[in-house]
Amino acid sequence: MADETPETPENETPEAAAAPEPAAKAEPVVQLTPKERKAAARARRGKRRGATPEERAEARAKKAVARRRRREQEREKAKAAKAAAPPVEQAVAAPKGTGKPKVRQGIVTSDKGDKTITVSIDDARRHRKYQKIVRSTHKLHAHDEKNDAGTGDLVRVIECRPMSATKRWRLDEVLERAK
Structure with missing residues (x-):
């Protein structure tokens, strides 16, 4: 402890050890406003x-x-x-037919229009998540060519081409007459 000289590695000279690091000489970083x-x-x-x-x-x-x-x-x-890639054969799409028309059964709520009836369709479905029976009612206008159906009749209607702005169904048959 008598010698207070700092030890230098063998490959380093005393002058190199005394020289300050170049990074220490770098200019201070200037803080800029945004x-x-x-x-x-x-x-x-x-x-x-x-x-x-x-x-x-x-x-x-x-x-x-x-x-x-x-x-x-x-x-x-x-x-x-x-x-x-191997050649892929083009599949020819079959011509689409009109398909099967929808058929609904409901009760006539109004027959006031000429050759037109309003049919109330009741749906009862089981809820997907809660399994409860959920009832809903839809009203639609149907074409009644012979003015055959009266209010309260149970009727079957079939989907057809649009006949007016609201009529897309036609009367198929009267299942049960109102009493």
Whole structure:
């Protein structure tokens, strides 16, 4: 403890040990306000762009050439992949028929319109989640060609082409007459 000299490694000279670290000499970091930071960033961004319109046009032209080259390579790659894949036969879609018309059964609530009846359709369905029976009523207008049905009759109606803004059903038969 008599020698108070700091020990230096063998490969280091005393002058190098005495020299301060270069990082310690660095300038202190200046704290900028947010406004100043934004202004500095805007200035840096402005420097990236070409100074003249000619330089900007030249940069755009270079990018366009690179884009064309890349897209051409992608097209060639897609053609090669398509040629390598086995040919897929095109399935011919069968012509769609009209299908089966919907049939509903309900009670006539109004027969005031000429050749038109209003039918109330009652639905009773079990709720998916709660398993409770849920009842709902829908009213629809149906075409009654012979003015056959009266209020309170139980009727069957069939879906058909639209006959008016609201009539898309026609009377099929009167199942039970009102008393």
